[in-house]
Amino acid sequence: MLFDAPDIGSGDPIDVLEGTGSNVLLPGQSVVVLVLGEIPDIGLISNATVEADPSDVQGNVLTGVARPSDDDTAEVREASISLETTAAAGAGSDCADAVEVLLIPSGEDMTWCFAVKNTGAISLLVREVTDQALGITAAIPPGLQNLEPGITIFVSANDVVQGPVVIDADVKGKPLASSGAVLDQAPEVADMDPARVVIPGAELALVKTISTTGPVTVGQTVTYTLTITNNGPHAASGVRVVDDLPVGISYLSLPGDADWACSYDGDQAGFGCLKSTDLASGVSVTLRYTAQINSSPPANTALINVAEVSSDTPDGDLSNNRGEAQTVTGTGETAIPTPPPRPPEYPGPFPTPVPPETPPDEVLGLAITGSSSNLLGMLSVAMLALGGLLSVGSRRSRKDD
Numbered sequence: 001m002l003f004d005a006p007d008i009g010s011g012d013p014i015d016v017l018e019g020t021g022s023n024v025l026l027p028g029q030s031v032v033v034l035v036l037g038e039i040p041d042i043g044l045i046s047n048a049t050v051e052a053d054p055s056d057v058q059g060n061v062l063t064g065v066a067r068p069s070d071d072d073t074a075e076v077r078e079a080s081i082s083l084e085t086t087a088a089a090g091a092g093s094d095c096a097d098a099v100e101v102l103l104i105p106s107g108e109d110m111t112w113c114f115a116v117k118n119t120g121a122i123s124l125l126v127r128e129v130t131d132q133a134l135g136i137t138a139a140i141p142p143g144l145q146n147l148e149p150g151i152t153i154f155v156s157a158n159d160v161v162q163g164p165v166v167i168d169a170d171v172k173g174k175p176l177a178s179s180g181a182v183l184d185q186a187p188e189v190a191d192m193d194p195a196r197v198v199i200p201g202a203e204l205a206l207v208k209t210i211s212t213t214g215p216v217t218v219g220q221t222v223t224y225t226l227t228i229t230n231n232g233p234h235a236a237s238g239v240r241v242v243d244d245l246p247v248g249i250s251y252l253s254l255p256g257d258a259d260w261a262c263s264y265d266g267d268q269a270g271f272g273c274l275k276s277t278d279l280a281s282g283v284s285v286t287l288r289y290t291a292q293i294n295s296s297p298p299a300n301t302a303l304i305n306v307a308e309v310s311s312d313t314p315d316g317d318l319s320n321n322r323g324e325a326q327t328v329t330g331t332g333e334t335a336i337p338t339p340p341p342r343p344p345e346y347p348g349p350f351p352t353p354v355p356p357e358t359p360p361d362e363v364l365g366l367a368i369t370g371s372s373s374n375l376l377g378m379l380s381v382a383m384l385a386l387g388g389l390l391s392v393g394s395r396r397s398r399k400d401d
């Protein structure tokens, strides 16, 4: 009795009675033949045949009787399924944008995305993708539950971010006969795949320094330096710095960095700056500005200037977000200098007396006396006689002196 299954095993015919202790198979008896082999990925249809020589109970071959034979097929197909889990920001998001690790703040809407593929050679019944521990379930629409080989379906589930989490979603598939009926004897296939949600965090630190610790004098210019560092692990967005000056110092300038938009407070006693781009993890930036000691502070006073950094990205350690810089005013003589002696209104030597005004020539002429009296008498006569000629005569008489 020979059994032949050319698609499996060695391919050589097997004597099915070998090792049974008998060389005949009596009516009603059966024998089981085991053939070990490997099933290729594409599955296998095995066609086996058995044939025998008719014999009596002792094994004597009977001539003239047709040789009995039979054949039968068995089909083996691989059933397998794969799952890819990813995550996307927002509710009902396009899963084309989904990622393996989603960086998203707590409280935000998000979408879990699942790609289910039949990677086997037989149709599968697939009903849902789920992570029971997280209470996440993505039901597969009834019309898509019969998943044919090579086909991928996409389903998703909305969620709200509560904190960092890892989803370990799983999917199961039941092999289906070509009729669509579930093959109960075939084992269920399954796959699992994770995706992560990470809450962004950026540990910012601010250090403030001043160009001098003092003593400073009124009118002196000082330079402040703010160093802002992102210790990570993620980029910080919406980074803001606020700075406040104490009484006694006035701003001369705002930080001039083009990446920061800075403006004074209404009372000019402080300013705020907003960084236009994210501050990457591991990066430090520096802002500088100048200020001037004004006349307000008393002597020997500490002038403490405070700056603080914050951002939209959560910072797990707020203890290092504030920086102070201190300088002191000098003693009274240096803090508020005594004004120098006031200079005289009209500098120069003691003024000399202004000489009296020169009297008119007419008066001099009239004062002539003595030897000129005869002339005067003559002029007087002439004046009486000629009137308007008097002044001419008087001027000439002075030159004669």
Ligand SMILES: [Ca+2]
Pocket (backbone or CB within 6 Å): 084, 085, 086, 100, 193, 194, 195
């Ligand atoms: Ca994944």
Ligand SMILES: [Ca+2]
Pocket (backbone or CB within 6 Å): 203, 204, 205, 315, 316, 317, 318, 319, 320, 321
């Ligand atoms: Ca911090």
